[in-house]
Amino acid sequence: MTATKGLEGIVAATSSISSIEDGVLAYRGINIDDLAEHASFEEVAYLLWYGALPTQSELDHLQQLFSEYATIPSEVIDQLRLYPKDTNTMAALRTGVSALALYDETAEDISHESTQDKAIKLQAQLPTLIAAFDRIRKGLEPVAPRKGLSLAANFLYMISGEEPDPVAVKALDQALVLHADHELNASTFSARVTVATLSDIYSGVTSAIGTLKGPLHGGANEAVMKMLSEIGTLDKTEDYIQQKLDNKDKIMGFGHRVYKNGDPRAKHLQHMSNQLSELKGNSTLYDMSVKIESIVTGQKGLKPNVDFYSASVYTLLGIERDLFTPIFAISRLSGWSAHIIEQLDNNRIIRPRAEYTGLYNQKYIPIEQR
Numbered sequence: 592m593t594a595t596k597g598l599e600g601i602v603a604a605t606s607s608i609s610s611i612e613d614g615v616l617a618y619r620g621i622n623i624d625d626l627a628e629h630a631s632f633e634e635v636a637y638l639l640w641y642g643a644l645p646t647q648s649e650l651d652h653l654q655q656l657f658s659e660y661a662t663i664p665s666e667v668i669d670q671l672r673l674y675p676k677d678t679n680t681m682a683a684l685r686t687g688v689s690a691l692a693l694y695d696e697t698a699e700d701i702s703h704e705s706t707q708d709k710a711i712k713l714q715a716q717l718p719t720l721i722a723a724f725d726r727i728r729k730g731l732e733p734v735a736p737r738k739g740l741s742l743a744a745n746f747l748y749m750i751s752g753e754e755p756d757p758v759a760v761k762a763l764d765q766a767l768v769l770h771a772d773h774e775l776n777a778s779t780f781s782a783r784v785t786v787a788t789l790s791d792i793y794s795g796v797t798s799a800i801g802t803l804k805g806p807l808h809g810g811a812n813e814a815v816m817k818m819l820s821e822i823g824t825l826d827k828t829e830d831y832i833q834q835k836l837d838n839k840d841k842i843m844g845f846g847h848r849v850y851k852n853g854d855p856r857a858k859h860l861q862h863m864s865n866q867l868s869e870l871k872g873n874s875t876l877y878d879m880s881v882k883i884e885s886i887v888t889g890q891k892g893l894k895p896n897v898d899f900y901s902a903s904v905y906t907l908l909g910i911e912r913d914l915f916t917p918i919f920a921i922s923r924l925s926g927w928s929a930h931i932i933e934q935l936d937n938n939r940i941i942r943p944r945a946e947y948t949g950l951y952n953q954k955y956i957p958i959e960q961r
């Protein structure tokens with residue numbers, strides 16, 4: 592038995608949800624470029640869950656369910672008040688989602704219908720949970736979700752308490768579309784491993800949130816913004832990046848396990864970053880990002896991934912850095928839950944082997960002789 596480090600190139604599941612072939616990403620066979628241009632996040636969630644784009648009445652029904660389900664139990668809000676105000680937002684989200692299960696009497700039901708219903712419920716509740724924690728940690732009261740708003744609009748409304756700017760809503764909605772699913776990425780794999788023991792969707796999503804949190808995966812968008820803030824100005828960019836490269840440090844937001852010729856989502860985020868910079872009349876972050884890309888791609892051949900330009904996009908939308916990865920989670924929940932349903936519908940426990948590299952034939956030594 593020989594292990595493949597990081598499971599590179601190992602095909603570990605069959606799935607009909609999203610594909611990455613020849614550098615092209617498609618959800619249910621529809622190219623991401625098409626979806627990014629035309630679809631709303633609600634349409635994409637429907638597509639991932641049910642396998643086809645919704646008709647207008649199916650979309651209206653889903654939006655109605657999102658509105659109905661968006662409130663979170665008061666017991667969970669009370670718990671959020673007890674979390675340390677400076678705790679990591681992904682840690683708060685991980686605990687909060689786990690807590691939601693305690694107040695859902697259907698939590699243990701892993702049937703297809705109930706899991707699908709809980710996927711919709713969780714999708715509606717996640718923005719409310721994150722926005723509520725964000726406000727509580729700032730000493731503000733949570734803002735209740737408003738019926739009739741899209742998921743992106745509602746999230747922006749609940750964090751600020753103000754009418755969201757249509758430009759910001761459109762940009763966030765497009766970012767949600769772009770992050771919704773990505774084949775067998777680490778967090779989705781984690782969700783599938785968890786439910787493959789016949790555990791429930793809350794457990795699967797809690798595992799996935801813990802996996803997305805790390806800076807080699809979803810946490811990279813926050814790490815990119817930390818780097819941009821550390822650099823500060825365009826004139827300091829080259830020296831900073833060169834020093835990192837000379838030290839053999841990783842440049843966050845670059846490289847990808849699957850895409851070696853570039854992540855097809857990055858160009859959309861770059862375009863958004865450029866447009867928002869022009870709109871705000873401040874192109875510092877965008878110019879720094881373009882400079883970093885030219886150095887890193889020029890010297891290492893590494894291309895930006897989905898996390899690189901999303902950092903400047905979210906900042907230009909006025910969103911704080913430590914909400915970037917939770918926003919990724921809001922979007923990816925649609926993919927996680929589609930994969931959880933697919934796994935449970937055709938389940939076998941996921942249990943690979945390990946190549947043993949330890950000692951053999953060791954004897955037990957009594958404690959007094961060690």
Ligand SMILES: CC(=O)SCCNC(=O)CCNC(=O)[C@H](O)C(C)(C)COP(=O)(O)OP(=O)(O)OC[C@H]1O[C@@H](n2cnc3c(N)ncnc32)[C@H](O)[C@@H]1OP(=O)(O)O
Pocket residue numbers: 597806807808809811840841842843844845846847848849891893896897898
């Ligand atoms: C939503 C997402 O999860 S997208 C990914 C987000 N993560 C990041 O942006 C973090 C930075 N990037 C990385 O750490 C990696 O590129 C990963 C985790 C995305 C992929 O990891 P792997 O598939 O194991 O990397 P891979 O084997 O292709 O790396 C090849 C070489 O490029 C180097 N490399 C890869 N990414 C980077 C980077 N961002 N900066 C500098 N060097 C890098 C590796 O160190 C390795 O060098 P070596 O051959 O001298 O050891």
Ligand SMILES: O=C([O-])CC(=O)C(=O)O
Pocket residue numbers: 772773775776777808847848849896897
């Ligand atoms: O697929 C991966 O390894 C990481 C990624 O880009 C994603 O999850 O969107």
